[in-house]
Amino acid sequence: MDRKGMGICVKWSWEKKEEGKGCRLEIPWLFQGLGNVGRTIGGFITHHRPRSYATSNNENRRLQSLAPDDAEERALALALTTKKEATLIQFYSPRCRLCASLANVMMEVEAKNAEWLNIVMVDVENRSWLPEVLHYDIKYVPCFVLLDSYGTALAKTGTPASRSHVLTGLSYLLESMQPIRKAIIHVPSHANSSTT
Template identity: 25%
Template structure:
């Protein structure tokens, strides 16, 4: 019975592996922390903080309901402006409804959501005052919030923002936008 001794283990042999493991952990941590600062994550954070729709429409405060999707670049671009609107106008509730969530299909159909971002605007009594489709700038969002707070008429905003199809091969031109917009379209 002879056995070949494995020989002594030297810590130096595993040092390169440990350095690589530590480097990989640092890279993952940095990517994870940086990812937490993206607009997509802001959109997700806002959706998690938003009130349930029924509560927002019955609590005596005006509400902005945004229909959005995680893949919608305009929704992601508009997220910081929406966040600022909430900070500047805390008396206006914000509700985010993801169009990719099947549980929101009745609301998508009820309010004829045919492009995103789609804002459905409600007064303090939960009555619909209007809607806005497409990317809105922070000053436009603020004007909407002020009108909802004061009961003044909604601001006149430029028409529908740029709309594009989910399928890049079906990109509509701006002149035939109204005939090609569907629930999965976004601005």
């Protein structure tokens, strides 16, 4: 008996039936965010397993072809778990010249603020990021969203009118974090206070 014909095909009731096409399951956009979490966890497991558990060459080629998307997803997950004081998400498009012109600036910002800030780049043209694009209401690129250490959005830049406008918005985001950082650093410790 041929094993290829024994597969199960699940389709949503609202999908069109296409004769001669293979079974292709696309989950509704509402549940795609769960796929991001699963791929991120799977990426950590694949990325951090010991060398003795190395995958086959075919699987390595498949994983390498997925590397850019998975790298972005792992970067966001890692940024949110490092518990630095803030994470800056840069929403960009590979076709956006303004986004590309910010690459050197972003490297400088990252180097200068590495002790307290994570920077993560998110490609808005990648369908797997649709839940995040919708959640943060991204309607233009480049767009920056500042998150606190718990992943709560604190601020977002406005519509980019020019490169200088984007850089001004970015500097305002970083400056807005300064009072919060000082409060975190200068909070008195209650553990040292004596109760008499």
